Amino acid sequence: MKVQVTKPIIHLENISKTFYLRKKTGIFKSIKIPKHAVQEVNFDIYPGEIVGFIGTNGAGKSTTIKMMTGILTPTTGICEVGGIIPYESRIANAKNISVVFGQRTQMNWDLTVEDNFNLLKEIYDVSDEQFKRQVNLLDQHMGIKKFWEQQVRSLSLGQRVLTDIAISLIHSPKVIYLDEPTIGLDIMIKDKILKTLKLINQKENVTIILTTHDLSEIELLCERIIIIEEGKIIYDDTKDKMLETFSTDSVIQFDYDYTELKELEIFIKNKKIDYSVENKTMTLSIQQDVQDEKEILSQLYLNFSINKMTVARTSVQDVVRSIYSK
Numbered sequence: 001m002k003v004q005v006t007k008p009i010i011h012l013e014n015i016s017k018t019f020y021l022r023k024k025t026g027i028f029k030s031i032k033i034p035k036h037a038v039q040e041v042n043f044d045i046y047p048g049e050i051v052g053f054i055g056t057n058g059a060g061k062s063t064t065i066k067m068m069t070g071i072l073t074p075t076t077g078i079c080e081v082g083g084i085i086p087y088e089s090r091i092a093n094a095k096n097i098s099v100v101f102g103q104r105t106q107m108n109w110d111l112t113v114e115d116n117f118n119l120l121k122e123i124y125d126v127s128d129e130q131f132k133r134q135v136n137l138l139d140q141h142m143g144i145k146k147f148w149e150q151q152v153r154s155l156s157l158g159q160r161v162l163t164d165i166a167i168s169l170i171h172s173p174k175v176i177y178l179d180e181p182t183i184g185l186d187i188m189i190k191d192k193i194l195k196t197l198k199l200i201n202q203k204e205n206v207t208i209i210l211t212t213h214d215l216s217e218i219e220l221l222c223e224r225i226i227i228i229e230e231g232k233i234i235y236d237d238t239k240d241k242m243l244e245t246f247s248t249d250s251v252i253q254f255d256y257d258y259t260e261l262k263e264l265e266i267f268i269k270n271k272k273i274d275y276s277v278e279n280k281t282m283t284l285s286i287q288q289d290v291q292d293e294k295e296i297l298s299q300l301y302l303n304f305s306i307n308k309m310t311v312a313r314t315s316v317q318d319v320v321r322s323i324y325s326k
């Protein structure tokens with residue numbers, strides 16, 4: 001986070017959201033069970049920031065974003081976006097923001113890209129002059145004119161996502177929320193999308209809130225990372241600070257023998273090492289100031305059948321993974 005002198009564009013103060021689920025207790029009886037999806041969340045986001053808003057499945061990301069976009073009303077707390085309370089003034093808020101979902105399009109499949117742009121121009125009441133300027137700018141950044149006359153249904157997934165990002169910027173929003181924008185895309189187009197987002201952020205000072213399970217995207221794009229777990233913010237600081245804090249850590253990764261998993265876990269837990277297991281690969285996060293890396297490595301080699309071992313300095317992905325597993 002930069003030292004900020006301007007006012008935040010997004011202000012969340014003690015925001016909570018509780019859903020009530022009905023549970024049948026008899027033929028005609030039911031009780032309401034509360035689900036505290038978001039609990040007393042506080043943060044300020046400043047104009048031009050790129051924030052990675054992450055957390056495991058069901059952590060409360062969508063619920064928080066839905067309150068910021070005005071789809072949901074908080075149970076308690078204050079939420080302001082661009083000085084507007086989103087759920088009280090949804091139309092005014094919509095003019096300030098944009099939402100892009102990697103998995104679904106806001107465009108009409110049967111219309112051409114051009115017709116979709118024209119439609120949104122009318123919906124957002126964009127002047128002819130601003131429309132022309134913005135389309136030219138977006139074409140410069142994203143080459144959208146190449147598919148201008150194509151029906152949306154004929155675009156490849158990558159072209160469709162790029163066009164969706166472009167069209168979401170037609171009314172020059174102050175904030176753009178991106179939900180898994182590069183899901184299912186190959187590395188080349190993913191790279192292009194991330195670079196484009198960075199460029200748009202720099203040129204237009206658009207504030208970007210990125211929600212994704214792909215931590216490499218966060219590493220590449222975001223300066224600040226907010227982690228939500230079980231509805232509560234458990235981390236909120238810059239990516240650099242995150243790495244600095246954990247810079248003494250290293251990550252040991254190896255393939256293990258399934259039959260030894262139990263003993264391996266006992267060994268790791270005794271050493272108080274954070275770890276995760278994915279298929280046949282185990283990842284250990286070593287805190288160099290607490291644990292003796294060399295000794296751990298030699299004991300692993302001596303006592304277990306391990307393969308393909310690598311030792312690396314901690315990346316944002318590893319840090320986040322270890323925060324999730326706590």
Ligand SMILES: Nc1ncnc2c1ncn2[C@@H]1O[C@H](COP(=O)(O)OP(=O)(O)OP(=O)(O)O)[C@@H](O)[C@H]1O
Pocket residue numbers: 019020021035036037055056057058059060061062063064
């Ligand atoms: N309308 C609803 N009614 C009841 N419970 C809900 C509702 N919407 C969300 N929840 C619950 O609130 C919690 C947070 O859900 P949310 O969709 O915000 O998580 P998320 O972090 O976006 O997860 P994911 O990464 O899986 O999309 C979950 O336990 C979810 O089941």
